[in-house]
Amino acid sequence: MSIKDFVAEAERCSQCSYCKWIPFDQIKSLRFGLGCPSLAYNNFNSYSARGRYSVILSLTKGWSDYTDKVKDIAYRCMNCGSCDVSCKVCRYNLEPLAMTRELKAQLVEDGQTLPQHTVIINSIKKDYNTLSRPKAGRGKWADGLEVKDLSKEKAKVVFHAGCRFSYDAEQQKVARTAVKLLLKAGVDLGIMGKNESCCGGRIYDMGYRQEFKDCAQRNIEAWTKAGVKTVITSCADCYHAFKRLYPEVGSKFEVLHTVEYIDRLVKTGKLKFRKTIPLTVTYHDPCHLGRQGEPYVPWKGKEKKIQNQIIVYEPRRPRYNGAWGIYDPPRDILKSIPGIELVEMERIREYAWCCGAGGGVREAYPDFSNWTATERVEEAKATGAQAIVTACPWCEKNFSDAINTMGDKMKVLDIVELVEQAI
Numbered sequence: 001m002s003i004k005d006f007v008a009e010a011e012r013c014s015q016c017s018y019c020k021w022i023p024f025d026q027i028k029s030l031r032f033g034l035g036c037p038s039l040a041y042n043n044f045n046s047y048s049a050r051g052r053y054s055v056i057l058s059l060t061k062g063w064s065d066y067t068d069k070v071k072d073i074a075y076r077c078m079n080c081g082s083c084d085v086s087c088k089v090c091r092y093n094l095e096p097l098a099m100t101r102e103l104k105a106q107l108v109e110d111g112q113t114l115p116q117h118t119v120i121i122n123s124i125k126k127d128y129n130t131l132s133r134p135k136a137g138r139g140k141w142a143d144g145l146e147v148k149d150l151s152k153e154k155a156k157v158v159f160h161a162g163c164r165f166s167y168d169a170e171q172q173k174v175a176r177t178a179v180k181l182l183l184k185a186g187v188d189l190g191i192m193g194k195n196e197s198c199c200g201g202r203i204y205d206m207g208y209r210q211e212f213k214d215c216a217q218r219n220i221e222a223w224t225k226a227g228v229k230t231v232i233t234s235c236a237d238c239y240h241a242f243k244r245l246y247p248e249v250g251s252k253f254e255v256l257h258t259v260e261y262i263d264r265l266v267k268t269g270k271l272k273f274r275k276t277i278p279l280t281v282t283y284h285d286p287c288h289l290g291r292q293g294e295p296y297v298p299w300k301g302k303e304k305k306i307q308n309q310i311i312v313y314e315p316r317r318p319r320y321n322g323a324w325g326i327y328d329p330p331r332d333i334l335k336s337i338p339g340i341e342l343v344e345m346e347r348i349r350e351y352a353w354c355c356g357a358g359g360g361v362r363e364a365y366p367d368f369s370n371w372t373a374t375e376r377v378e379e380a381k382a383t384g385a386q387a388i389v390t391a392c393p394w395c396e397k398n399f400s401d402a403i404n405t406m407g408d409k410m411k412v413l414d415i416v417e418l419v420e421q422a423i
Contacts, residue, residue: 002102005102007057009093010053010054013053017050022035032382035082036082037368049084052100077104081097114360120203137167137194145183147159156227156230157230158223159175161233164235190228200213232261235394259330259333263328277338279341280384280385291349292325337419356398357369373398
């Protein structure tokens with residue numbers, strides 16, 4: 001595809017501004033009613049999905065050329081997908097998220113890149129991770145665990161730690177705990193260790209399509225060689241990449257997030273909570289686990305018009321509106337832990353506010369990224385919760401950094417940590 005494929009969409013956008021807010025019937029207060037961080041922070045229409053459609057029109061029709069402002073407008077999108085689900089409340093023939101991704105991909109193809117992103121891509125090519133760490137150290141987080149090394153052995157299930165859980169010393173305990181729980185449940189489990197590659201999801205959102213495909217092929221080939229049937233990860237970014245993006249390049253593995261598997265164990269009685277945790281928490285829905293966590297549905301069809309007016313798709317096109325993401329499993333786990341009181345924020349499920357870490361924004365625009373996280377922390381504080389719980393290391397890192405900047409004392413926890421404490 002190219003941005004030319006989105007010209008028709010750009011021309012039929014009705015400028016309703018739904019892409020800027022959460023759906024109006026979901027708004028509980030003006031303070032927490034906005035949906036698009038890019039628009040809210042930059043306060044100019046060009047930074048909304050509607051504005052980016054206008055950029056595509058301008059570029060494709062020759063009204064303007066690439067400028068630093070065009071790059072800024074494109075790359076300041078976190079690809080969180082809030083605009084996409086809000087748009088689809090009242091429209092069926094626009095794909096704002098796909099459009100913003102394609103705009104970035106076009107910029108990359110035409111050499112209009114950011115130096116901060118180039119550093120990440122160089123790290124991917126050299127060491128297969130986004131954090132510029134040596135490839136040889138990727139599996140050290142699992143030292144001491146009695147788990148299979150799938151570079152030498154075979155197993156039906158692979159646990160994919162992901163870049164941040166692999167290299168962030170403060171977060172590695174989450175991956176270790178997840179593996180312990182799975183092993184205790186009798187799962188035939190292994191890890192790729194130093195041979196694990198970045199999922200590629202983050203660089204896909206930054207516009208680097210070929211580099212994403214390289215990451216996908218490395219992982220798919222490694223899993224196939226190891227006899228893997230199921231992939232489990234504790235990272236929302238990895239989950240989305242494996243669930244939604246990998247099938248387009250040939251992947252046929254079952255994909256589960258750790259919260260899905262733990263929820264199964266709890267509901268089948270294989271995992272029981274014996275300890276009480278007196279804590280009031282609120283749950284943050286990661287974008288890539290929630291509204292972008294819906295399963296991939298293949299489609300190869302055509303857009304047609306009835307009477308040259310009404311747009312239809314033959315065959316019927318899948319409608320990713322965020323409603324079927326992973327929302328209940330993490331909440332059911334929290335509700336089943338004795339002593340935990342779950343209080344909800346105003347923007348939840350497919351309408352959740354982004355943590356601010358995605359789409360290459362954390363790396364290229366740290367102030368904007370931190371502001372976005374701060375907004376979510378303020379929303380969490382408004383519930384009276386003592387801790388914000390989530391299921392993604394990137395969300396957790398961004399929230400922790402924001403809280404430190406704020407000088408606040410709110411705790412940030414991965415749901416796996418609470419599960420371990422309650423067993």
